Amino acid sequence: MFTWFRNVGQTVGSLTASLYITLRYFVQTYRRRPFTKSFEYPEQPVPVKPRYRGFHRFDLTACIGCDKCARACPVDCIYIEKEKAVAPAKGFVVTGFAIDYTKCMFCSLCVDPCPADCIFMGSTYDISGYTRDGCIVDFAKLPLTVAWGQDTLNPTAVMESKRVSLPVWTKAV
Ligand code: SF4
Ligand code: SF4
Structure with a gap:
């Protein structure tokens, strides 16, 4: 009972x-209040939390081409192209660092293994494109300010980077 x-x-x-x-x-x-009253997007960016995982920030000048990020990626969406550095320089020159955002799930597992602290999750969230090709972003071909997250990673910058055949910024030897 x-x-x-x-x-x-x-x-x-x-x-x-x-x-x-x-x-x-x-x-x-x-x-x-409605969302549009709080944030005037797209005229004003929507604030994000410090640990927000948006499109990556990447520093080609620090990258040593060790492939650790690509190996850690669970969906294999990081493609690194590199060449042997010309003597007396050692190591590799990274000529391509592409991420396929049709596959990336923003898990951040590529960030932690990086020994050179040159890849981070950024705060950009508003990239869109008209083609699947536009979703493959080669950070080595983007201007430094865009790749390092100081300028917007917009579809125009991505399309412009596809016209560039060489890295726009390389590590000084
Ligand atoms: S965030 Fe995750 S899925 Fe995206 S590139 Fe990094 S490891 Fe791969
Ligand atoms: S783990 Fe870091 S240093 Fe190594 S290839 Fe990736 S971004 Fe470059």
Whole structure:
């Protein structure tokens, strides 16, 4: 008998709690201002949290072409092209660093293994394009300010980078 009363009490308690939550959010929808009142997007960028995982920021001048980021990527969407550096310089010259954003899931697993701290998740969220080809971004061909996240990674910058055959900025030897 006691168990029966306890079960009824728990059921009534959880039902009341869930109805209270539903009611609270129902009332909030009437109090909340529309999104366009809070943010004047696209005229003004929408603020993002510091740990937001947007399109990458990449520094070609620091990259040593070690492939660790590409190996860590669970969907294999980082494509690195490199050449042996001309002596007396050592290591590699990275000539291409493309990320296929039709596959990338913004998991950030490519960031942690980087020994040179040259790839990060950026705060850009508003890239769009008319073709799938426009979703493949070669960071080695972008202007430094765009690749490093100081300028918008917009479709125009991406299309312009596809006309460039050599890296627009390389590590000084
Ligand atoms: S964020 Fe994840 S899916 Fe995207 S390139 Fe990095 S490791 Fe790959
Ligand atoms: S892990 Fe870092 S240094 Fe190595 S290839 Fe990737 S971005 Fe370059």
